[in-house]
Amino acid sequence: MQHTDIPSRDTILALATARDPKSVSIYLPTSPLPKDSEASRIELRNQVDEAQRQLSEAGADKRQIAAITDQIADFIEDRAFWTHLSNSLALFATPSGLKTFRLPNRLEAAVEVSDRFYVKPLMRAATFPQTAFVLALAQNSVRLLEISADDVPHRIEVAGMPENVADGAALDPVAGRAPAGHQTGGRSGGGITTAGRIQGAEGQKVRMAEYSRAIVRALRPTFTGLNVPLIIAGAEPLVSIFRGVSTYPHLATQTIAGNPEEIPDAELAASARLILDEIYAAQLALLRESFADRQANGRASTDLSDVARAATFGAIETLFVDIDRSIPGKIDAESGAVTVDAADDGINYGVVDEILRRALLSGSQILAVRAEDVPGGGAFAATLRFAA
Structure with a gap:
């Protein structure tokens, strides 16, 4: 399992604008496997030696250097931390403080000493945060997952979420019922009964639309103000019906196909991350095209x-x-x-x-x-x- 501390844009900006004559930035490739933690700790010690060399060349006195290296040495001895890593570690130190971030991206090793921190590699996690929602949508169940860079997805409890198609129809204020007192014919397989409900395949699609609208209403408070991709896991025709009533602007065009009731959360998360890669690749392609047009x-x-x-x-x-x-x-x-x-x-x-x-x-x-x-x-x- 990966453990991450992805910095926000504001956090990166605070690091980018901080100034101290003796600022040390270290990037270290790591592994989420606890058995690899000792190798990472050894490599960090080597990087600290390089930082110490650069500090000495920059004119730092021994007390300033010791203030930095002692903090990092204490951090290296925190064995509990080193068993909960991700793919990279970013470390920022001055004589007065130390900050670390566990990152899902595989970054190259680097040691920088200056009057400011080296934040460019840190932006990789902010550029592609690997965060999404997955709506596992079936006629008899629905669940919402939050997917991040961690291996384990998290289920989100949504107030007012219908449990199934029948529940969705009961919750839909615009359900497709005939007006009161309206007498209808009795066509078999697709007509409208005297109870005012469309029957057969057509009636089932109406109930799916009612169900989808109820889900959209339930999700609205959770999604308001977000720009995180929403990926649907499900089968037709329910997926297309939901797309037809959804108002969320960041609904992914890609779908995790199949009956999500038969797919574990971890497998849904793995499929969602592949879709996120496709989304980001498409965004980059559009931006590169825009660059060529702008350059002209x-x-x-x-x-x-x-x-x-x-x-x-x-x-x-x-x-x-x-x-x-x-x-x-x-x-x-x-x-x-x-x-x-x-x-x-x-x-x-x-x-x-x-x-x-x-x-x-x-x-x-x-x-x-x-x-x-x-x-x-x-x-x-x-x-x-x-x-x-």
């Missing part, structure tokens, strides 16, 4: 100087960054002019990370992705709010 009109760039200036003056609309590449150097706070250094050290910082930081402050959309998903194939790319 002077509203997109892959030039370091242009993008740094745009970030400085709040002109970036969407920023793509390769989470695994770093360009050492600095960016002038006023002009956005870039100075690139030949090597990383404890004085400079990653200029792409600084571009990301400035874009965050201006409310830009940030996409921390793999190299193949960055338009142009570089370390970064940006669409702009206005032509350069």
